Amino acid sequence: MKGKSYMRDVDVNEVASKVRDLCIETNYNLSPDMKECLNKAEKNEMSPLGKNILGKLKENLRIAAEDNIPICQDTGMAVIFVDIGQDVHFVNGNLTDAINEGVRRGYNEGYLRKSVVADPLKRVNTGDNTPAIIHYDIVDGDKVRITVAPKGFGSENKSRLFMLTPADGEDGVKRAVLQAVKEAGPNACPPMVVGVGLGGNFEKCACLAKRALTLKADEHSKDPDTASLEKELLDMINKTGIGPAGLGGTTTALAVHILSYPTHIAGLPVAVNICCHVNRHADCVI
Amino acid sequence: MEKHINAPFTKEEAATLKSGDMVYITGTIYTARDAAHKRMADALAGGEELPFDVKNNIIYYMGPSPAREGRVIGAAGPTTAGRMDKYAPELMDLGLGGMIGKGVRSKEVREAIIRNKAVYFAAIGGAGALLSKAITASEVIAYEDLGTEAIRKLTVENFPVIVVDDIYGDDLYSISQSKYSAR
Numbered sequence: 319m320k321g322k323s324y325m326r327d328v329d330v331n332e333v334a335s336k337v338r339d340l341c342i343e344t345n346y347n348l349s350p351d352m353k354e355c356l357n358k359a360e361k362n363e364m365s366p367l368g369k370n371i372l373g374k375l376k377e378n379l380r381i382a383a384e385d386n387i388p389i390c391q392d393t394g395m396a397v398i399f400v401d402i403g404q405d406v407h408f409v410n411g412n413l414t415d416a417i418n419e420g421v422r423r424g425y426n427e428g429y430l431r432k433s434v435v436a437d438p439l440k441r442v443n444t445g446d447n448t449p450a451i452i453h454y455d456i457v458d459g460d461k462v463r464i465t466v467a468p469k470g471f472g473s474e475n476k477s478r479l480f481m482l483t484p485a486d487g488e489d490g491v492k493r494a495v496l497q498a499v500k501e502a503g504p505n506a507c508p509p510m511v512v513g514v515g516l517g518g519n520f521e522k523c524a525c526l527a528k529r530a531l532t533l534k535a536d537e538h539s540k541d542p543d544t545a546s547l548e549k550e551l552l553d554m555i556n557k558t559g560i561g562p563a564g565l566g567g568t569t570t571a572l573a574v575h576i577l578s579y580p581t582h583i584a585g586l587p588v589a590v591n592i593c594c595h596v597n598r599h600a601d602c603v604i
Numbered sequence: 605m606e607k608h609i610n611a612p613f614t615k616e617e618a619a620t621l622k623s624g625d626m627v628y629i630t631g632t633i634y635t636a637r638d639a640a641h642k643r644m645a646d647a648l649a650g651g652e653e654l655p656f657d658v659k660n661n662i663i664y665y666m667g668p669s670p671a672r673e674g675r676v677i678g679a680a681g682p683t684t685a686g687r688m689d690k691y692a693p694e695l696m697d698l699g700l701g702g703m704i705g706k707g708v709r710s711k712e713v714r715e716a717i718i719r720n721k722a723v724y725f726a727a728i729g730g731a732g733a734l735l736s737k738a739i740t741a742s743e744v745i746a747y748e749d750l751g752t753e754a755i756r757k758l759t760v761e762n763f764p765v766i767v768v769d770d771i772y773g774d775d776l777y778s779i780s781q782s783k784y785s786a787r
Contacts, residue, residue, distance in 0.1 A: 365784055371728060378734040382679070387733040391669045391679035391752075429678055431669040431752050441639065443751050472684050472707075472729065504777055505684050505707035507729035559785030563706070563728055565766070566780030596730050 325407040326460040330416035336602050337420025340466035342428035344598035345388045351535040355572040368567025390596045393430040394468030396421045396450035403459035418448040467532050467599040473592045476502035482586040498590035504564020507594035512574045515589035517581035527591035530575035532599040548574045612660035615721045621767050623774035628762040633662040639753040641691040655746030659699035667752035677742045679732030682706040689713045696720040717769050725765035738763040
């Protein structure tokens with residue numbers, strides 16, 4: 319094969335089809351790791367009302383799956399991570415259009431809510447939940463990994479970005495995360511899942527925080543210091559007493575995930591992407 | 605304390621409700637969220653009538669997912685009430701009896717609640733499938749072009765909510781959190 323370049327053709331129509339399926343799947347069935355989190359939370363919750371609420375949230379999941387109703391009416395803005403192997407060549411159309419077509423079909427055929435307005439100020443609904451927000455990444459290989467993570471805006475609206483300074487350090491990071499969580503309170507439908515992006519720059523840390531929400535609930539950082547910080551933040555958040563539905567309790571967050579990236583010598587960007595307990599994400603590989 | 609009330613409900617009934625009460629609502633409630641509230645505020649500013657009479661009625665801050673064939677409604681859980689804070693006091697001054705949503709309200713809203721003897725209830729956020737079971741009928745009555753944000757008249761039966769802000773000035777969110785916060 320010397321001198322011959324290898325590219326694997328991937329039909330964008332297959333991408334559209336997979337995106338459609340994932341949009342529907344995530345909105346009706348929560349992933350097993352998230353369900354397990356809720357089970358554990360209900361067992362351990364110390365507030366009787368909190369326990370009751372967690373029980374109702376579990377019942378909600380059961381009803382959603384059995385009766386074909388979306389888990390939450392806010393079926394979110396479609397957030398899609400596309401990790402493209404650099405040996406992939408897309409054929410039969412425009413990739414971005416195909417992804418949006420997949421969202422369009424998923425939200426239409428899946429009886430999902432159309433929650434997108436075309437212009438932030440004029441605010442006319444686009445009618446089909448497009449456009450999606452797509453994050454493209456080039457990786458090694460010849461596969462395409464698609465992660466669909468619809469994001470509801472109750473929690474999104476409470477997400478925060480802090481441009482800390484190096485002197486703020488780890489304590490500053492903890493203060494920032496706690497501040498975001500406390501300001502979110504009941505509005506983000508606790509118990510929450512908290513994605514933290516650390517480092518990078520203004521937009522990179524935000525993207526890291528969003529990506530962090532797609533990790534498995536029981537997954538910890540591979541870096542021991544970061545894993546330790548994740549655990550410490552989870553404990554601190556649960557000590558706020560905000561509780562399920564913000565009505566008091568010992569379960570305010572189910573998980574905290576931190577993703578880091580190198581950053582500038584003058585900066586310590588921290589992004590806190592709050593998610594509610596309906597942390598929806600599903601992926602596939604083409 | 606568990607209580608059952610009808611909707612619409614009177615100021616006398618509102619006086620029996622206390623923060624923390626689990627309440628089951630049966631009757632008629634109206635949905636409206638961001639876009640519908642803006643239109644209603646514009647209507648009032650323009651001297652026009654509202655699409656429905658707010659007196660003694662309850663507004664549910666909710667935009668449903670589409671209903672499957674043969675069903676009344678899709679998932680129907682509450683949206684964040686705080687986004688409607690700008691509009692709520694005027695509606696309460698016109699007689700709005702109650703609001704259902706989730707999350708904290710502003711100082712101005714809480715003052716309007718006390719002054720008008722209105723009640724703010726929370727439904728469980730994220731329990732949209734469960735809550736839809738308590739809705740037995742749904743009809744778009746205004747702003748149909750807003751899709752999920754249209755004003756819907758809902759018939760509800762034992763719709764479960766919890767009293768957050770009662771007419772006496774108590775706020776459940778403030779009371780609850782301090783019980784479980786640890787230093």
